[in-house]
Each structure stands twice: as C-alpha cells, then as structure tokens.
Amino acid sequence: MSLDKVREQILGIADQTLKYAKDLNIPSTEVFIYNLSSTNLTDNKGKVDSRDGLSLGIGIRAAIGKKIGFASTTGFDEESIKTTLNLAHSIAKTSPENPMFNGFVAETKTSKEGILDHVIPNLDAKDMIEHCNLMGQGFDSSDTRLVSVSYAVNISWGGYALGTSEGCLSSSLITTYGANSMVVLTEASDRKTAADFVLGREIKPVEGLTANAMKHGLESLGSKAFGGSEVLPTVWKSREAAPFLAFPFFSVLSGSGYVEKQNPWKDKLGEKVCVDDFTLIDDGQNPVQGACRAIDTEGTPKQTTTAIENGILKTFVFDKMYGEAAEMQSTGNATRGMGFGGGIPFESLPSVGPNQMLVKNVGKNLDEQIAEIDRGILITGTPIGLFTANPVTGDFSVTTNDAFLIEKGEVVNPLKSISIAGNNYETLKNIAVIGSDRETSGWPIDAPSMTFKGHTISD
Amino acid sequence: MSQSDFILDLLHKSVDQGSKLGVDFIEARYDDLQLTTIALINDIVKQSSAFQRKGIGVMAYFNGTPGYSYTPELNLEGVKNATKRAIKLAKSTDERNVMKLDFESIPAVKEKVVLDVKKHPKDYEFSDKLDMLKRGVSSIKEVLKPTSTTGAYGEMFGEKLLVNSEGTEIYWAPVMVDIRMGSVFISEGKQAQSFTGTGASKGLEFFEEKETTPEQTGTNAGKYCKEQIDAVAAPVGKQTTLVSPLMGGVVVHESFGHLSEADFVVTGQSPIADRVGEQLGSEHVTLIDEGVTQYGGLYLPYDDQGIKTGRTVLVEKGILKGYLHNRGTAQKMNAELTGNSRAINFMFDPIVRMKNTYFEKGDLSFEEALEKIGNGVYAVDMSGGQVGLDGNFMFNCNRGYLIENGQITKPLKNHALSGNILELLKHVQGATKDITIRTGYFGGCGKNGQGGLAVGFGGPNVIMDQVLVGGA
Incomplete structure (x- = not known):
C-alpha cells in the first residue's frame, strides 16, 4: 500500500470509528489508528533471518466526564472496532474520575510532518541483502581475531491518525531506515564487541559500516587493568554521551513528574541547573529525524521546545492533561510506546515522553578534549547500568569494558572492565567541556562529545 | 462454521499453500490474547486498559532458510498474502544464508492444553x-x-493455535x-x-x-x-552476598541464560560457545531451564514450534552441559530438543528464549547460609538492570539487608550489584534447600525487539562471593 493510500485509510477508519462511537452514545471518544509495515533482515555470521508484516490497530479512549476507559484491538474489522468501543465505554463507566483529565484535543491543527522516503516501501529482501553487502565493503574478514560479524537492515513505513469526537481529525506519516553492523573479536583473554550504524527517515549510505566497527573493535583489544580507584575526568564520545544524559533528562524534564511531585527538579524552574553554556532543546520539528511528526499521539501539533537555556531550566515537557494540570499547555510531547521504552503504540495510552532532545554543540572536538586531559578516561561504548541510577538521589554506578586510559593528552591503552560512579545531577553541574561533534545516537537524545569532572573510576 | 473452526481452517490453508509452493516446512500460528491493565496511582485510576491481540503469523523454511510474515487480517486473503510473503522472504534470502538451520521431520502432535x-x-x-x-x-x-x-x-488470557506441515495441531489457552x-x-x-x-x-x-x-x-x-x-548505606566493594531466589533468578536469567541461547552460540556471539564439558562454576552451581516446574512460575507446556517443553540442565555441578534450542539449532549442534522457541505474539517469529530458569537447590538452611556468610549483604529484590553479551551485569538492588555475624541486622539503601557472571559462578559457595520461582504479567524478558515475554525465574537463596556492591 502506498503512503498516500495509508493516509486515506487511517483517516477514513478514524472518521468511521467516531461515527460508530456516536451511534453507541459514547459521550466523548478519542481514536488512535495505527498502520505500520515493516521488514527486518539480519545476517548473523551467515545465519539469515527475515520478517515482514503489517501492524494494524486501534486504541480507543472513551470518556464520561472525567471517567476514562481505554481499550485496543489489532486489525480494522468492524466487529472488533465496535467491541473495542463498547469495552472502552464500559471501563469508563466503572472507573473512578480522574480529576486531572480535561477532555481530548478539540482542533485539527498540524505541524511539519518530516521527510518521507517513497523508495522505502518498495525495498525488498534482495535490496536489503545488497545493503548488507555494501556495509561489508572494505572489511577484512580474514583477521583471526574476528569471532563473528553481523548485519541488520530494518525499514518501516506507515503512520497514525487521531480523531476525537470534539473535532480533531489529523494524521502523520513516517518512513524509517536503519542499518547496523557488529563484530565480536577476541585476543588472549580480551573479548570485545563493536558496532556502527546509520538511522533516519531516508535510505542512508551504509558503505564501510563493518570496517568502522572492526577498526573500533581492534583498537579495544589488548586491554589492561585500571588497578585501583580514582576520581578522574571522563571524556564521552558523542554516541555515548547521549545515553549517559538520557536517564537524568528524561526524569528531570518530565511534566508528569512535575505535576505528580516526583520530578527531582520540580522546584527549579527558572533556576540554574547546569553549566552556563549548556542548552537543551526538545525537537519535534527537525524534518530528517524520526521524532518529527505533524501531531503528537493525542493530536497536538509537534513543536520545538527549549527546555534548558544557558544552564537555566526554562520549562518541562507536557502532554495535554499534565500541561493543563500544571496550568501550562501541552508541548506536543504525548507519546504512545514510540519513544523511549518501546511498546505497541495503539496498545499504549498517551504519556509524556521526549521527542528528540539535543544538547547544543559548543566548542571543542573529541581530540581537543582528550588533548586537555592530564589523566582521565575515554568512554567509547555505552556502559551497562545507566538506567539503574537512583531516580530520587541521582546516584549511579555503571560498568563498561569500552574505555581507554588517557594520560598527558594521549590515549594510552584500552581498559578491562571498569566501574564509573557518580551523581547524575551533580554531573550536570560538573560539565567541563561540551563538544562540537554531535552524531545521531539512536536514542531520543543526541549530544556532542563531552567531558565531565568528578567521576569515581575503579575496577 | 464456528470462529475456532474458521481459524483452524485458515491455518491449514496457509500450510497447504506453503506445501504447494515448494517449501520444506511451514507453520502457521494464531494468537487471540486479551490483556487488561489497571494502574491505581495515589488512589486515582490512571490507567484502565484492555487490549486484544489477534492475528496470524506464518514461518516458512526453504532449503533451511526461514522467512516470517504476519497479518492481523483474519481472512483468507490476508493469510494467503502473509504466507506468500513468508515464502518469498525465505526464497529471496536463501542464497545469502550460508548457515542452514533446517531440521528433520518429527512425528505430529495433536493436543489441547487448557x-x-x-x-x-x-x-x-x-x-x-x-x-x-x-x-x-x-x-x-x-x-x-x-x-x-x-x-x-x-x-492475560486467550488462545494460541499452531498448525504445521508435519500435521501437528496444538491448542493452548x-x-x-x-x-x-x-x-x-x-x-x-x-x-x-x-x-x-x-x-x-x-x-x-x-x-x-x-x-x-x-x-x-x-x-x-x-x-x-x-x-x-532509616536504611544504612551498603558496604561497597566486593562482598559475600546471599542472593534471594528472585534476585538470583534474575541474575542467572539475564546474564547467563541469554548466553546459553543457542542462536547466540551457533553464531559465536556467546562467550560460552564451544565450551560444553568445561567447568564454568563451582560444584554448587546447577542451573535449570524448565517449561512446567513443580515450584510454580510460568506454565509453558509447548513452545511456539510445537515442541513439548522439558527440563534442560544447563550447568550441573559447575560443568556446562548444554544450551537452549529451537529445532534448527538443536539439529545443527546434534542436541536434544529443549522447547525454547518462543514468540511474544503473532507479529514476531519464534526465537530462542528461556522458560523458567533457576538455580537448583542446595543443602543449607537459611540460618546456616547466614552463618556461613558471617558478614555481607542479603540482596532480596531489584528494580532494573542491564547485562552485556560478555556476561557483565549490573542490577539495582532496591531491597537488601546487612548481614553481621551471621545475622540480618539492618536494611540497606538502594545499591548496585555488578560483576561478570562467568567469574561469579566460580564463587558460588552454597545454596539453601527451598526453591521459589516467580513469573508475572509485568516486566518480562526482552530480546531482538520482542520485549515483555513472560518467563519464570528463581531458585533457592544462593551464597555468592566477590559480588561488587556499589552505591547507586
């Protein structure tokens, strides 16, 4: 089905479902119609698996005043839609009131939808195999340290429509392309994994991804024990700085956490929370990024929000209900299982989530940052444990075997597994350098390479 | 025709279509699962949701190469299209697929489990x-x-139905x-x-x-x-730790269980590939994966390839005995079928997953275990964690106690437990005599984009030395 047909179908079903809801005398209804086709192909050391399919479904919120019920179903057949409407309505009847709920989005208003790549729906498994071949170009598979190499290509296309009995009827479409290659290497007692990837709304060049992964993996072999425990500066490559910042920022910028008084920054609006040159934007309108949509998942137009400017906390991000509860307004941040955390969108209620947060570039590139370090640690792979930080205190302790020792401005040697401990909120005040070399991270946050002070390194 | 007969007929038509189009093997699965979630936060019902997941998935094998497609459209056209797409994927990718994971035919099974x-x-x-x-x-x-x-x-409840080209027909509720x-x-x-x-x-x-x-x-x-x-800070550094059934079960599931999944093994991605017979842990380590246990947990009679689930000994007295398999990996490695091919729902192909994974019991009473530890940490419950493919793990212990002179004395603040499971298994010093296995609707296991699969995990209380305790 072409993208134009997808839009026509989902808007038509949204409209039809609202008519059924009216016939069933449901006082207020919101319907979320989802249609996404996808194809995934993986090659793990010559073991090829492929999967395609069509995910169709409807999520329905029925409201009786402030009483809300939610039900969802796969497929678009009339009987299932009517059953789901009745189910959502019956749940609403027996649910207590939600005092914060103040109705569904009432207007049809849209923002930029973002780039659509009309070639993606026409790619087939043979094309995707060719992309795997391109990823492997220029890579030496004869290296005896290579244990396995894998390739993956994922594509999807489709969209969602949102309709409410109050008068909203909008849609947003998307195409996505992702490709990655991973190598596993061993040497003596060292076992290292390295990967490279591309991700976006359009087909991307993939040549050399495996060679890049191999280069990084080989550099990581020959690791030495750190030996001891020291407080040192840590330099994080762009793709590693992003997930490191994800956990604190998703917590402290949450409008739902602010309203529910669980947000550690709930009393810090207008206050200095980071170093002076730190600016963080939540961007739902960059047309090349996956987060760019015409509407969020409850029908509010997506937007770009400056959350932290020059170190000052300017706002939190909200969906409609929490925005109104905070006497502010939605920032277009209603997500349904599409952002961080995953889940099936049409089975998910709207909740507050990031679009694409990004830390603005400031000054020095990675090499310049390394050159300024007398003794410190370079982090080149996402540590494990980032999401086990204490959400209240911000204390964290993570481990990685993707790190290098820096001495006198030079990268000296790779390290065996180390732990890095500190406090997330203190870290934001201890940023030594914000870099100039931001890459796509694959997370709902992108950041340039960064240097932090005050982390405890031990093994 | 009743709805269930109609679905059964659709599945058979898919299998017949595949057989006519020259595939070696084809299976068609139907899910009709209903899920309900209620969240009561601060006395307000924040979520009251009902989900219905209904659809058909088709797996075709051509020359040992798999292709999978699915559809929520429960009509002949939808199922025929999904079947055609699955076969096309298998045929299109066959040339590149050099690691064939085909399998011999086995006798058909017809069973209804309620x-x-x-x-x-x-x-x-x-x-x-x-x-x-x-x-x-x-x-x-x-x-x-x-x-x-x-x-x-x-x-969560509902129906699952599986039909394959060997004549197997399994209904499971x-x-x-x-x-x-x-x-x-x-x-x-x-x-x-x-x-x-x-x-x-x-x-x-x-x-x-x-x-x-x-x-x-x-x-x-x-x-x-x-x-x-009024909890106190956990003692940091390497500690002797009494790990509860829940905590030990999660550690074993996440950091060892995944390494024993044979799809990681045949591709060389697992660090325990080609190490059967090797002493990986101390004599106190026996690890089991089982579909239906005497201790409760998840009840899983069949996997999603229609294989009856059994009891698989992964490690016995510290020695690696085997891996968890689907039909293809079992044949490639000349191993017994273990019934570990599972899919979260019809939108995914079955891949190698765990069932109920647990430490086998030891011979200590709880008091004897505390006495043996003397001073250390009792780690009871956790809230999240992460693992690496190299066996490294990090879990946040949100309920733990200090052990002093063989007694539980004080509750501990949240702390991180980390280490490498392959190192840690060498430092297991004993286990208690009682086993508890848990499962649940919330949480679950994630792999290859299939998150939230219900699994069981547990065991006795296990004494592990050299667990790195951090202050998160």
Missing part, C-alpha cells in the same frame, strides 16, 4: 479487580503514611494474573520507596493464597518502604 483455573479472570468484573488494588493500597497505609502509592493489576504494590515516602529530608508483588499462571484464586493476597502485598510494600526510611 489450564485448570478456578477463578478465571474473564468471569470477573473490572470493579472486582480494582477492589483488590484498593485493598492492597489500604494495607500500605496501615503500615506508614506514604507520600504516594501505586497499585497495578495485570491479566494461557492464563496469567499479577498484582504489584508500591509506595514512596518523602518527609523531613528522608526519602524511601518500595515496589513489590508477583504474578502466576493461575486465575484470581492466586490472590487468595496467604503470601500473595492484595493485603499481604500491600503490607509488604508498606513495610519495605518503612524500612528504607
């Missing part, structure tokens, strides 16, 4: 389930004055219920939180069992939160 459930959740109203949460929350408030409370109820309770306390500069509860492959009668009534779960949540108010 759990004996006394109080099926489908027979009870939404208000009955909400009432259980309210009772649980009331019990929290009897223990302390919380700043906020959370009660969560989840249920899973049921699962779950209740969790949590509380947060913030006052006068002190902060504490708790979250506890469990589920079972049972009906609502599970919440009438003494240990798992809503009241008991609520009381536990209140008690664990209250303990945290």
Whole structure:
C-alpha cells in the first residue's frame, strides 16, 4: 500500500470509528489508528533471518466526564472496532474520575510532518541483502581475531491518525531506515564487541559500516587493568554521551513528574541547573529525524521546545492533561510506546515522553578534549547500568569494558572492565567541556562529545 | 462454521499453500490474547486498559532458510498474502544464508492444553479487580503514611493455535494474573520507596493464597518502604552476598541464560560457545531451564514450534552441559530438543528464549547460609538492570539487608550489584534447600525487539562471593 493510500485509510477508519462511537452514545471518544509495515533482515555470521508484516490497530479512549476507559484491538474489522468501543465505554463507566483529565484535543491543527522516503516501501529482501553487502565493503574478514560479524537492515513505513469526537481529525506519516553492523573479536583473554550504524527517515549510505566497527573493535583489544580507584575526568564520545544524559533528562524534564511531585527538579524552574553554556532543546520539528511528526499521539501539533537555556531550566515537557494540570499547555510531547521504552503504540495510552532532545554543540572536538586531559578516561561504548541510577538521589554506578586510559593528552591503552560512579545531577553541574561533534545516537537524545569532572573510576 | 473452526481452517490453508509452493516446512500460528491493565496511582485510576491481540503469523523454511510474515487480517486473503510473503522472504534470502538451520521431520502432535483455573479472570468484573488494588493500597497505609502509592493489576488470557506441515495441531489457552504494590515516602529530608508483588499462571484464586493476597502485598510494600526510611548505606566493594531466589533468578536469567541461547552460540556471539564439558562454576552451581516446574512460575507446556517443553540442565555441578534450542539449532549442534522457541505474539517469529530458569537447590538452611556468610549483604529484590553479551551485569538492588555475624541486622539503601557472571559462578559457595520461582504479567524478558515475554525465574537463596556492591 502506498503512503498516500495509508493516509486515506487511517483517516477514513478514524472518521468511521467516531461515527460508530456516536451511534453507541459514547459521550466523548478519542481514536488512535495505527498502520505500520515493516521488514527486518539480519545476517548473523551467515545465519539469515527475515520478517515482514503489517501492524494494524486501534486504541480507543472513551470518556464520561472525567471517567476514562481505554481499550485496543489489532486489525480494522468492524466487529472488533465496535467491541473495542463498547469495552472502552464500559471501563469508563466503572472507573473512578480522574480529576486531572480535561477532555481530548478539540482542533485539527498540524505541524511539519518530516521527510518521507517513497523508495522505502518498495525495498525488498534482495535490496536489503545488497545493503548488507555494501556495509561489508572494505572489511577484512580474514583477521583471526574476528569471532563473528553481523548485519541488520530494518525499514518501516506507515503512520497514525487521531480523531476525537470534539473535532480533531489529523494524521502523520513516517518512513524509517536503519542499518547496523557488529563484530565480536577476541585476543588472549580480551573479548570485545563493536558496532556502527546509520538511522533516519531516508535510505542512508551504509558503505564501510563493518570496517568502522572492526577498526573500533581492534583498537579495544589488548586491554589492561585500571588497578585501583580514582576520581578522574571522563571524556564521552558523542554516541555515548547521549545515553549517559538520557536517564537524568528524561526524569528531570518530565511534566508528569512535575505535576505528580516526583520530578527531582520540580522546584527549579527558572533556576540554574547546569553549566552556563549548556542548552537543551526538545525537537519535534527537525524534518530528517524520526521524532518529527505533524501531531503528537493525542493530536497536538509537534513543536520545538527549549527546555534548558544557558544552564537555566526554562520549562518541562507536557502532554495535554499534565500541561493543563500544571496550568501550562501541552508541548506536543504525548507519546504512545514510540519513544523511549518501546511498546505497541495503539496498545499504549498517551504519556509524556521526549521527542528528540539535543544538547547544543559548543566548542571543542573529541581530540581537543582528550588533548586537555592530564589523566582521565575515554568512554567509547555505552556502559551497562545507566538506567539503574537512583531516580530520587541521582546516584549511579555503571560498568563498561569500552574505555581507554588517557594520560598527558594521549590515549594510552584500552581498559578491562571498569566501574564509573557518580551523581547524575551533580554531573550536570560538573560539565567541563561540551563538544562540537554531535552524531545521531539512536536514542531520543543526541549530544556532542563531552567531558565531565568528578567521576569515581575503579575496577 | 464456528470462529475456532474458521481459524483452524485458515491455518491449514496457509500450510497447504506453503506445501504447494515448494517449501520444506511451514507453520502457521494464531494468537487471540486479551490483556487488561489497571494502574491505581495515589488512589486515582490512571490507567484502565484492555487490549486484544489477534492475528496470524506464518514461518516458512526453504532449503533451511526461514522467512516470517504476519497479518492481523483474519481472512483468507490476508493469510494467503502473509504466507506468500513468508515464502518469498525465505526464497529471496536463501542464497545469502550460508548457515542452514533446517531440521528433520518429527512425528505430529495433536493436543489441547487448557489450564485448570478456578477463578478465571474473564468471569470477573473490572470493579472486582480494582477492589483488590484498593485493598492492597489500604494495607500500605496501615503500615506508614506514604507520600504516594501505586497499585497495578495485570491479566492475560486467550488462545494460541499452531498448525504445521508435519500435521501437528496444538491448542493452548494461557492464563496469567499479577498484582504489584508500591509506595514512596518523602518527609523531613528522608526519602524511601518500595515496589513489590508477583504474578502466576493461575486465575484470581492466586490472590487468595496467604503470601500473595492484595493485603499481604500491600503490607509488604508498606513495610519495605518503612524500612528504607532509616536504611544504612551498603558496604561497597566486593562482598559475600546471599542472593534471594528472585534476585538470583534474575541474575542467572539475564546474564547467563541469554548466553546459553543457542542462536547466540551457533553464531559465536556467546562467550560460552564451544565450551560444553568445561567447568564454568563451582560444584554448587546447577542451573535449570524448565517449561512446567513443580515450584510454580510460568506454565509453558509447548513452545511456539510445537515442541513439548522439558527440563534442560544447563550447568550441573559447575560443568556446562548444554544450551537452549529451537529445532534448527538443536539439529545443527546434534542436541536434544529443549522447547525454547518462543514468540511474544503473532507479529514476531519464534526465537530462542528461556522458560523458567533457576538455580537448583542446595543443602543449607537459611540460618546456616547466614552463618556461613558471617558478614555481607542479603540482596532480596531489584528494580532494573542491564547485562552485556560478555556476561557483565549490573542490577539495582532496591531491597537488601546487612548481614553481621551471621545475622540480618539492618536494611540497606538502594545499591548496585555488578560483576561478570562467568567469574561469579566460580564463587558460588552454597545454596539453601527451598526453591521459589516467580513469573508475572509485568516486566518480562526482552530480546531482538520482542520485549515483555513472560518467563519464570528463581531458585533457592544462593551464597555468592566477590559480588561488587556499589552505591547507586
């Protein structure tokens, strides 16, 4: 089905479902119609698996005043839609009131939808195999340290429509392309994994991804024990700085956490929370990024929000209900299982989530940052444990075997597994350098390479 | 024609179509699963949701190469298209697929498995389930004055049907219920939180069992939160740790179980590939993966390739005995079928996953285990964690206690437990005699984009030396 047909179908079903809801005398209804086709192909050391399919479904919120019920179903057949409407309505009847709920989005208003790549729906498994071949170009598979190499290509296309009995009827479409290659290497007692990837709304060049992964993996072999425990500066490559910042920022910028008084920054609006040159934007309108949509998942137009400017906390991000509860307004941040955390969108209620947060570039590139370090640690792979930080205190302790020792401005040697401990909120005040070399991270946050002070390194 | 006969007919038509189009093997699966979630936060029903997941998935093998497609369109055209696409994928990728994981035919199985459930959740109203949460929350408030409370109820039931080109036809009706309770306390500069509860492959009668009534779960949540108010910092560094059934089960599942999944093994991605017969752990380490256990947990009679689940010994007295398999990896490695091919729903192909993974019991009483440790940490419950493909793990222990002179003395603040499972197994010093296995609607296992698959994990209390305790 072409993208134009997808839009026509989902808007038509949204409209039809609202008519059924009216016939069933449901006082207020919101319907979320989802249609996404996808194809995934993986090659793990010559073991090829492929999967395609069509995910169709409807999520329905029925409201009786402030009483809300939610039900969802796969497929678009009339009987299932009517059953789901009745189910959502019956749940609403027996649910207590939600005092914060103040109705569904009432207007049809849209923002930029973002780039659509009309070639993606026409790619087939043979094309995707060719992309795997391109990823492997220029890579030496004869290296005896290579244990396995894998390739993956994922594509999807489709969209969602949102309709409410109050008068909203909008849609947003998307195409996505992702490709990655991973190598596993061993040497003596060292076992290292390295990967490279591309991700976006359009087909991307993939040549050399495996060679890049191999280069990084080989550099990581020959690791030495750190030996001891020291407080040192840590330099994080762009793709590693992003997930490191994800956990604190998703917590402290949450409008739902602010309203529910669980947000550690709930009393810090207008206050200095980071170093002076730190600016963080939540961007739902960059047309090349996956987060760019015409509407969020409850029908509010997506937007770009400056959350932290020059170190000052300017706002939190909200969906409609929490925005109104905070006497502010939605920032277009209603997500349904599409952002961080995953889940099936049409089975998910709207909740507050990031679009694409990004830390603005400031000054020095990675090499310049390394050159300024007398003794410190370079982090080149996402540590494990980032999401086990204490959400209240911000204390964290993570481990990685993707790190290098820096001495006198030079990268000296790779390290065996180390732990890095500190406090997330203190870290934001201890940023030594914000870099100039931001890459796509694959997370709902992108950041340039960064240097932090005050982390405890031990093994 | 009844709806179930109609679906069975669709599945057979898919299989017939595949056989005519020259594939070696084809299977068609149908899911009709209904899930309900209720979230009661600060006495407000924040979520009351019902989901229906209904659709068909088709797996075709051509020359040992798989292709999978799915559809939610339950009509002949939808299923024919999915079948055609699955076969096309298998044929299109065959040339590149150099690691063939084909398998020999096995005798057909025709079976219908329906759990004996006394109080099926489908027979009870939404208000009955909400009432259980309210009772649980009331019990929290009897223990302390919380700043906020959370009660969560989840249920899943429905039908699964599998038909394949060998003539196998399996009907299976899973049921699962779950209740969790949590509380947060913030006052006068002190902060504490708790979250506890469990589920079972049972009906609502599970919440009438003494240990798992809503009241008991609520009381536990209140008690664990209250303990945290004046908890002390965990001793950092390498500690001898008594790991609870839940904590040990999760550590083994996440950090060892995944390494034993044969799809990681045949591709060389697992660090325990080609190491069967090697002494990986101490003599106290015996690790099991089982579909239906005498200790409860997840009830899983068949996997999603129609293979009866069995009891797989992964490690026996420290020696690696085998891996977890689907039909293809079992044949490639000349191993027994283990029934570990599972899919979260019809939108995914079955891949190698765990069932109930647990430490086998030891011979110590709980008191003897504490005495043996002397001074250390008792790690009971966790809230999240991460693992690497190299066996490294990191878990956040949100309920733990200090062990001093063989006695549990003080509750500990949240702390991180980390290490490498392949190192840690060498430092297992013993286990208690009793086994507990848990499962649930909430949480679950994630792999290859298939998150939230219900699994079971547990064991006895296990003594592990050299666990790195951090201060998160």
